[in-house]
Amino acid sequence: MSGHDKSSTDSSILPKPSYYKGIQNEPLINMTVGQLVDLAAETYPKREAIVSVQQNRRITFLELKHEVEELAAGLLEMGMKPGDRLGIMGSNSVEWEITLLAAMKAGIIAVNINPLYMSRELHHCLEKVDAKMLIAFENNPAQDYYQLLKKIVPEIEHQPHGKPVTSRHLPHLEFIVINTETNLPGIIKFWDVCQSGTTKSAAYLKKLNLDLDPHTICNIQFTSGSTGSPKGACLTHYNIVNNSYFICKRMRYKQKEHRILLQVPFFHTIGTVIGIMTSLHSGSTLVLPTCGYKPIESAKAIVNEKCTILYGTPTMYVDLICVSKQLLQEGYTFTTPEVAFSGGALCSPHLFEQIKTVLNVGRLASVYGMTETSPVVFISNPDETEDQMCSTVGQVLDHCEVKVVDRNGDIVPMGTPGEVLFKGYNIMPGYWKDVEMTRKIIDDDGWLRSGDVFVLSEDGYGVITGRIKDIIIRGGENIEPQTVEYFLETHPEIVQAQVFGIPDERLGEVVCAAVKTVKNSKLDEEGVKNFCHGHITRFKVPIHLMIVDDFPKTASGKIQKFKLREIMINHLNE
Secondary structure, X not given: OOXXXXXXXXXXXXXXXXXXXXXXXXXXXXXXXXXXHHHHHXXXXXXXXXXXXXXXXXXXXXXXXXXXXXXXXHHHHHOOOOXXXXXXXXXXXXXHXXXXXXXXXXXXXXXXXXXXXXXXXXXXXXXXXXXXXXXXXXXXXXXXXXXXXXXXXXXXXXXXXXXXXXXXXXXXXOEEEEOXXXXXXXXXXXXXXXXXXXXXXXXXXXXXXXXXXXXXXXXXXXXXXXXXOXXXXXXXXXXXXXXXXXXXXXXXXXXXXXXXXXXXXXXXXXXXXXXXXXXHHHOOEXXXXXXXXXHHHHHHHHHHOOOOEEEEOHHHHHHHHHHHHHHHHOOOOOOOOOEEEEOOOOOOHHHHHHHHHHHOOOEEEEEEEOHHHOOEEXXXXXXXXXXXXXXXXXXXXXXXXXXXXXXXXXXXXXXXXXXXXXXXXXXXXXXOOOHHHHHHHEOOOOOEEEEEEEEEOOOOEEEEEEEHHHOEXXXXXXXXXXXXXXXXXXXXXXXXXXXXXXXXXXXXXXXXXXEEEOOOOOOOHHHHHHHHOOOOOHHHOOXXXXXXXXXXXXXXXXXXXXXXXXXXXXXXXX
């Protein structure tokens, strides 16, 4: 008998590694987006697919299919070919969705472009993907796309309307399309493209719809570009059709007829995949309250359109609650919402309590992933506890693999923080024309790095504690901003808080906060420090504070901490 204690080598008592693979009870789907459009029209022909409140437009899934095919045939007739890149730029509208689906049905790669991009950013995106066509929708008074385009394609002023364009600045760009009734030099009218299809192009489209490989790229999503120039993440039909299908399955969307309030922009993966694609799978109606984001219109649309599911970011819910309180005083009642879907970041417990109380929502659903993961890896379960709703990003989605590693790339034990990595059908093939950046984020075994600090539990639930670059290291102490943010938001006068670090010569970094307060609040830096005293660890208390009217955000609603950091540093250096 060995002298070693058996229990000391018994593997059963060793902590399990932080690795989890989602269930695989149902096989993945070999289908293109165009075929999904057909299936939705066949399954839910008379059900409303889109309701655009601002446009006063309602179309069914069968009408959607017809309009998608009309535009797709028009694109092919004009000379667009499978694999060509088509840029889509504009705020949410019925035409935006039709254009995305038409491009994908024709085998053309739809390139989603942030509608708020200015000339330099737009030029970068079009040049990066060698876009052959740009379709812009002038439905937002904040943007005049024709004036914007003249800055990057100055030749259009001297070219006939309704014809292809030639430009030495963007030599691959042949067609510029705008939804206008005016004969603008160098511009083709959107409705002319829709009506240009022929019997021949319609027949070609039908053949393409049967022959197209689901593993081909159908969408390029540009990252937010918070650091450096935006990168184009390539997504395939297989990526997004499957990701949206398993989202629907997890959320049980098919069990009833849902109406989804879509506050997030179409151009982002949340709008494209969790919005448009899940709608096609489940027959859910997408309700577009306005082209941009106006919380008062969102609140009214919930009531008037009897929305059952709400899509938004935590910041959007903060705004929505403020205006909804006003509407309650005016006699509005919120009776239909069942689920508040939060993407981009977790809702704090305090915010969830307000969502339940004001909007009469029973359940919070969280999603977590990246543009590069098509986008969802984690998502809530319908029957989870309130603690799981508020403190986790949900459970690993079907067929997805997850692991958490340390700085050396070694898997850490369950419950230990580290960087979370992803693998599976939903991982992008890579960044468009950027092998170097692709290799930096995806290793030879197919694992994609997130850059997020994460804790994984044995049941497949996860907690994101922040970006690796957002962790504040103060005098050797690692501080996770989220824990301080959640505490600050319990203050009765603080609506939302963002915590970040700035450089300090002695400590390395010190804790700072930016807070949005209730109207007419007198809260100041001293008041916040007094509130923190005795309730959170001393070194976590913010030593500098900014009171803000709003936070700098990306167009998809994510708060940009790096900008808050810059503002604070500049203020202190004045």
